[in-house]
Amino acid sequence: MDLDLTAADEAFRAEARAWLSAQVPAVPLPSLETAEGFSAHREWEHRLAADRWSVVSWPEEYGGRGASLLQWLLFEEEYYAAGAPGRVGQNGISLLAPTLFEHGTDEQRARVLGPMARGEVIWAQAWSEPESGSDLASLRSTAVRTDGGWLLNGQKTWSSRAAFADRAFGLFRSDPDAARPHQGLSYLMFALDAPGVTVRPLGRLDGKPAFAELFLDEVFVPDADVIGEPGRGWQVAMSTAGNERGLTLRSPGRFTAAAGRLAALWREAPQTAGPALGERVADALIGARAYQLFAYAHASRLAAGGSIGAESSLNKVFWSELDIALHETALDLLGPYGMLADDADEAPAHGSWAEGYTFSLAGPIYAGTNEIQRDIIAERLLGLPKGRR
Amino acid sequence: MRFLATAEQREFARTLDALLGACGTPAVARAWAAGEHKPGRELWARIAAAGVFALAVPERHGGMGPLPVELALSFVELGRHAVPGPLAETVAAAAFLERLGESATAPELLPRIAAGDAVVSLCVRGPFAVDADAADAVLVVEGDTVRRTVAHGPVQASLDPARRPARPLGGDVLATGPAVAAAAAHAVEVARLVTAAQSLGLGRALLAATVSYAKQRTQFHRPIGSFQAVKHRLANTLIGLEFAQPLVYAAALALAADAPSAGREVAAAKVAAGEAAHAAALTALQVHGAVGYTAELDLSLWIRKARPLRDAWGTPAECRARVLAAS
Ligand SMILES: Cc1cc2nc3c(=O)[nH]c(=O)nc-3n(C[C@H](O)[C@H](O)[C@H](O)COP(=O)(O)OP(=O)(O)OC[C@H]3O[C@@H](n4cnc5c(N)ncnc54)[C@H](O)[C@@H]3O)c2cc1C
Numbered sequence: 001m002d003l004d005l006t007a008a009d010e011a012f013r014a015e016a017r018a019w020l021s022a023q024v025p026a027v028p029l030p031s032l033e034t035a036e037g038f039s040a041h042r043e044w045e046h047r048l049a050a051d052r053w054s055v056v057s058w059p060e061e062y063g064g065r066g067a068s069l070l071q072w073l074l075f076e077e078e079y080y081a082a083g084a085p086g087r088v089g090q091n092g093i094s095l096l097a098p099t100l101f102e103h104g105t106d107e108q109r110a111r112v113l114g115p116m117a118r119g120e121v122i123w124a125q126a127w128s129e130p131e132s133g134s135d136l137a138s139l140r141s142t143a144v145r146t147d148g149g150w151l152l153n154g155q156k157t158w159s160s161r162a163a164f165a166d167r168a169f170g171l172f173r174s175d176p177d178a179a180r181p182h183q184g185l186s187y188l189m190f191a192l193d194a195p196g197v198t199v200r201p202l203g204r205l206d207g208k209p210a211f212a213e214l215f216l217d218e219v220f221v222p223d224a225d226v227i228g229e230p231g232r233g234w235q236v237a238m239s240t241a242g243n244e245r246g247l248t249l250r251s252p253g254r255f256t257a258a259a260g261r262l263a264a265l266w267r268e269a270p271q272t273a274g275p276a277l278g279e280r281v282a283d284a285l286i287g288a289r290a291y292q293l294f295a296y297a298h299a300s301r302l303a304a305g306g307s308i309g310a311e312s313s314l315n316k317v318f319w320s321e322l323d324i325a326l327h328e329t330a331l332d333l334l335g336p337y338g339m340l341a342d343d344a345d346e347a348p349a350h351g352s353w354a355e356g357y358t359f360s361l362a363g364p365i366y367a368g369t370n371e372i373q374r375d376i377i378a379e380r381l382l383g384l385p386k387g388r389r
Numbered sequence: 390m391r392f393l394a395t396a397e398q399r400e401f402a403r404t405l406d407a408l409l410g411a412c413g414t415p416a417v418a419r420a421w422a423a424g425e426h427k428p429g430r431e432l433w434a435r436i437a438a439a440g441v442f443a444l445a446v447p448e449r450h451g452g453m454g455p456l457p458v459e460l461a462l463s464f465v466e467l468g469r470h471a472v473p474g475p476l477a478e479t480v481a482a483a484a485f486l487e488r489l490g491e492s493a494t495a496p497e498l499l500p501r502i503a504a505g506d507a508v509v510s511l512c513v514r515g516p517f518a519v520d521a522d523a524a525d526a527v528l529v530v531e532g533d534t535v536r537r538t539v540a541h542g543p544v545q546a547s548l549d550p551a552r553r554p555a556r557p558l559g560g561d562v563l564a565t566g567p568a569v570a571a572a573a574a575h576a577v578e579v580a581r582l583v584t585a586a587q588s589l590g591l592g593r594a595l596l597a598a599t600v601s602y603a604k605q606r607t608q609f610h611r612p613i614g615s616f617q618a619v620k621h622r623l624a625n626t627l628i629g630l631e632f633a634q635p636l637v638y639a640a641a642l643a644l645a646a647d648a649p650s651a652g653r654e655v656a657a658a659k660v661a662a663g664e665a666a667h668a669a670a671l672t673a674l675q676v677h678g679a680v681g682y683t684a685e686l687d688l689s690l691w692i693r694k695a696r697p698l699r700d701a702w703g704t705p706a707e708c709r710a711r712v713l714a715a716s
Contacts, residue, residue: 001398266713285713318628373624
């Protein structure tokens with residue numbers, strides 16, 4: 001058992017650090033949840049890709065560096081420690097790409113991955129529907145067979161940044177007569193500016209137009225844009241859903257960096273802040289370190305030939321609750337400044353606590369609610385009997 | 390990096406687990422709580438024969454340590470089986486003597502610790518020494534001075550009946566000077582680490598017992614483990630333990646390397662494992678209902694250990710302060 005880095009890992013980390021310290025914009029980009037911020041972040045994705053830092057864990061032929069999971073974790077630590085911008089391409093990179101690596105065709109990978117890595121095509125996730133959230137398999141949007149492809153109809157919702165994105169991937173009911181709701185679904189990709197698609201932006205809790213509803217009316221999707229076998233969309237979606245809950249969506253680097261910034265806030269806090277707040281800062285530091293070490297163990301297990309399944313639900317609950325506690329503590333430390341939005345004149349200097357706080361509140365909801373994750377933990381990891389659902 | 394137990398380490402832990410499982414530890418713990426130490430001493434000898442105490446003792450004194458990682462792995466198993474006695478104190482006393490340097494006591498006591506012939510209590514943070522009445526030696530550190538005694542005041546009843554504190558009395562001064570305080574500080578780190586590991590094992594056992602109870606106990610014509618409120622509490626317990634575990638092993642690695650971060654890592658592990666096991670105990674109690682609230686149920690031995698272990702060798706508040714000061 002050890003926590004030692006090889007010379008190659010150290011060199012990789014040093015190279016990332018050097019690149020980031022030269023390239024990370026000195027002035028933070030505008031929020032990526034706005035039109036202006038979205039395009040600024042798209043340019044940043046392009047810059048990352050130009051020096052092959054956008055998708056380090058992908059094979060080189062698609063713009064990556066073939067980095068190990070551990071190296072990716074190190075990259076993420078460096079990335080967030082450097083205060084680098086949020087990743088506007090992340091839905092594609094962490095959700096669609098793993099799906100294509102596992103279930104896509106060579107043609108799809110060759111066509112989709114490069115532009116994704118370069119930020120030229122930004123992807124939105126179109127899974128949820130107004131009547132289908134946690135019970136995703138009940139979804140009603142349809143894909144009907146037509147010449148050379150499929151016609152999509154229905155409504156998707158809560159699609160993050162779909163108001164600004166280029167394309168979307170989602171699940172559609174292609175066989176309404178299938179015996180069970182999980183059967184007869186297909187996984188498809190479509191353009192958000194295709195004829196028949198209406199995108200209606202929706203303000204999030206903080207008012208930013210980062211959600212969108214998608215209305216689909218006879219939208220044509222060629223066969224080449226179906227991922228996996230038609231009718232087996234559920235299996236395709238679930239085989240990579242763990243990516244969303246687990247490490248790849250929320251790497252420990254985010255939290256070790258945020259906990260470090262929180263500790264800096266604590267050091268500057270007035271004496272009146274009191275020891276109870278100090279304990280919460282300590283808990284954030286401990287939690288971030290625990291998540292980091294858990295990820296190292298996870299990477300070690302995979303490198304030793306193991307696999308990770310329902311364990312990603314442990315991650316999901318842990319990081320989402322850590323994130324809220326950490327941000328609540330920051331706001332408490334900031335006192336009267338804690339309530340100020342990040343673009344307020346007198347907003348505190350260290351990082352975007354207000355936006356971070358509001359965003360953290362969504363963590364227990366998206367990527368499968370924490371209630372659902374706890375069911376998965378209880379049933380699949382502890383072997384408790386299934387209840388009524 | 391291979392942040393995973395090696396095959397040998399896993400095998401060592403498995404063997405110890407099997408050995409302890411066959412020893413009827415609940416009866417031993419009950420006897421210990423009643424002040425009958427004989428079965429406890431026999432168990433102690435078997436644990437020593439498995440090599441556990443030798444892990445804390447350097448080779449030149451008849452041991453094979455110090456090996457903090459293997460110590461942590463063994464203490465997880467000792468905790469899992471609710472083994473009674475001043476286990477952490479004995480191991481910490483070995484660390485103390487080893488750090489103190491050559492003295493008359495080290496060559497006398499360390500080989501006996503390694504062999505399982507000496508049960509030692511250590512009192513660094515006053516006022517009590519745990520299980521002094523069962524100990525062959527009690528080391529008492531006050532500031533720059535360490536005394537050795539066997540005398541003690543009346544044994545105090547405690548929350549964990551198998552953990553019996555008493556005030557150490559009298560004794561001869563073994564050493565004085567700054568080296569004593571430094572060795573004691575190191576001993577506290579070791580005690581914290583193995584106590585955290587013990588908590589982790591205790592929590593794992595509490596969870597396992599409670600999950601199996603929840604599968605088998607029915608109410609309203611269904612196993613109680615199918616109720617979501619029960620499931621979610623058990624899921625929370627697993628999350629607490631799963632994220633405490635890597636902190637414990639990282640702390641052991643930091644101590645093994647004598648890293649400057651060791652104090653912080655150990656404190657973090659102590660908070661997380663102590664809190665996780667304590668939460669596991671409260672969940673175990675709640676999910677068992679009234680039967681969990683009985684002394685007859687062996688599980689009570691585990692439930693009652695959790696809170697004292699969480700506080701031993703550094704309360705959560707103290708350990709959080711340590712983490713904060715180091716960052
Ligand atoms: C910030 C954010 C970004 C998002 N981005 C996207 C996106 O890009 N694309 C996309 O497709 N979707 C997205 N979503 C939607 C997200 O996937 C859903 O919100 C989620 O699946 C939950 O569905 P719901 O909101 O309909 O809640 P519901 O499923 O209606 O649940 C409401 C409440 O009931 C609880 N509940 C439901 N079923 C059970 C049960 N069996 N047991 C116990 N409790 C239960 C839930 O846990 C929750 O607390 C996003 C959501 C948020 C908040």
